[in-house]
Amino acid sequence: MTPILGIMASQISGHLTPATNYESIATTTLSSSALTITFSSIPQTFKHLQMRWIGRGTLADVSVGQKVNFNSDTGANYSGHLIRGDGTTVYADKGQSATSAAFFGRVAAASSTAGMFGGFIMDILDYTNTNKYKTLRCLGGSDRNGSGEIRFNSNAWLNTAAITSMTFQITDGGNYDTNTQFALYGIKAV
Amino acid sequence: MAAGATYVSIASTTLGSTASTVTFSSIAGTYTDLVIIVSAMGIVGSGAGANTNFLRFNGDTSSVYSDTRLAAGGSVSSSANTGAGSMNLGNGNEANTDNLIYSPHIYNIMNYSNATTYKTVLANYHDLETTGQRVGAVVGLWRSTSAVTSVTIYTDSSNYRVGSTFSLYGITAA
Numbered sequence: 001m002t003p004i005l006g007i008m009a010s011q012i013s014g015h016l017t018p019a020t021n022y023e024s025i026a027t028t029t030l031s032s033s034a035l036t037i038t039f040s041s042i043p044q045t046f047k048h049l050q051m052r053w054i055g056r057g058t059l060a061d062v063s064v065g066q067k068v069n070f071n072s073d074t075g076a077n078y079s080g081h082l083i084r085g086d087g088t089t090v091y092a093d094k095g096q097s098a099t100s101a102a103f104f105g106r107v108a109a110a111s112s113t114a115g116m117f118g119g120f121i122m123d124i125l126d127y128t129n130t131n132k133y134k135t136l137r138c139l140g141g142s143d144r145n146g147s148g149e150i151r152f153n154s155n156a157w158l159n160t161a162a163i164t165s166m167t168f169q170i171t172d173g174g175n176y177d178t179n180t181q182f183a184l185y186g187i188k189a190v
Numbered sequence: 191m192a193a194g195a196t197y198v199s200i201a202s203t204t205l206g207s208t209a210s211t212v213t214f215s216s217i218a219g220t221y222t223d224l225v226i227i228v229s230a231m232g233i234v235g236s237g238a239g240a241n242t243n244f245l246r247f248n249g250d251t252s253s254v255y256s257d258t259r260l261a262a263g264g265s266v267s268s269s270a271n272t273g274a275g276s277m278n279l280g281n282g283n284e285a286n287t288d289n290l291i292y293s294p295h296i297y298n299i300m301n302y303s304n305a306t307t308y309k310t311v312l313a314n315y316h317d318l319e320t321t322g323q324r325v326g327a328v329v330g331l332w333r334s335t336s337a338v339t340s341v342t343i344y345t346d347s348s349n350y351r352v353g354s355t356f357s358l359y360g361i362t363a364a
Contacts, residue, residue, distance in 0.1 A: 146271055148271060185361070
C-alpha cells in the first residue's frame with residue numbers, strides 16, 4: 001500500500017515504512033536564546049522532510065508567532081491558510097498571500113508559566129522536486145492551563161527550487177528561549 | 191546515528207478482553223518523542239455515541255493536566271479548554287453492538303524525557319460514530335518536568351472493546 005505521508009507520517013509503522021526510511025538529519029537544542037534557527041545543507045536524498053519541535057519565546061507575552069523561510073528567500077513568495085481554536089473560538093483564515101515567509105502557530109512565551117512550551121510537527125512535501133511549488137503542513141500549539149491555541153496550517157512556497165535550507169524565526173519580538181529543540185527528519189520513498 | 195534506529199516500535203497491545211485502561215510502563219528515556227497510535231472503540235450499556243479518551247503520565251492523578259481542543263463535524267466546529275487530573279484527548283466511537291468502526295487517534299508526546307520543560311502532547315482524533323462524526327486536534331499539557339516513564343490511556347465508557355489496539359513508538363533525534 002502507499003504510505004500516507006504528511007502529518008500522517010507520525011503514523012508510520014513497520015509494515016508501512018521500514019524504520020530505515022525515516023531518518024534523523026539534524027537536531028538543534030538552544031543553550032542560549034536565538035532569534036532564528038537554521039538548517040542548511042539539507043541532504044537531497046529524501047522524499048519528504050518532517051520537523052518536530054518544542055519551543056518557547058522570550059518576549060514578555062503569553063505567546064509569540066513563528067515563521068519559516070526556505071533557501072533564505074524573504075520575497076513575497078509564500079501563501080497559506082489555517083484553522084485554529086483557542087478554547088473558545090474557532091477561527092479559519094485563507095488570508096496569507098504574497099507574504100515574506102510561511103507563518104504558522106504560536107509558542108508559549110515569557111509571560112506564561114516557566115516550563116510551558118509549544119509543540120509542533122511540520123511536514124514539507126516533495127522538497128527536492130523542481131517541477132512543483134513547495135507545500136507544507138503543520139499541526140501545533142501551546143496549552144497554557146486555561147488558555148492556549150491549537151492550529152493546523154497549510155502553506156506554499158511559490159518556488160520550484162529544491163529546498164536546501166530552512167530558517168525558523170520568532171515573529172513578534174524576542175527570541176526562541178533556551179531548551180527550545182528542533183529535530184529534522186527525512187522520509188524516504190521507494 | 192545508525193540508520194534504522196530512528197523510528198522504532200516499543201510496544202503494542204491488542205485487547206483480547208475488554209479493558210478500561212491501557213498502560214505502557216517502564217518506558218526508556220532513550221528517545222526524543224513518543225507516538226501512540228490508537229484504533230479503539232468504547233463500550234456502553236445501551237445506545238451508541240461518543241466516548242472520550244484521556245491520558246495520564248507516571249500515574250499522576252493530580253490536577254496538573256490541561257488541554258486546548260479544536261473539533262469539526264458537519265457544519266459545526268468548536269474549541270474548548272479543560273484542566274483536570276487527566277488530559278482530554280478527544281472523542282472516539284462508542285457502541286453497544288458489534289459495530290466494527292474503531293476510531294483512529296494519534297498522540298505525539300513531545301520531548302518526553304527531558305527534565306526541564308512541561309510535557310506537551312499533540313493529538314489528532316476521529317470520532318466515527320454513525321450520527322455525530324467529528325475530527326479534532328488537541329494540544330495537551332502536563333505541568334511536570336519529570337521524564338515520562340509510563341502512559342495510561344483510559345475511556346469514560348465502561349471499557350474499550352475487544353480488538354482495540356494501542357501501539358507505542360519512539361522517535362530518536364540525532
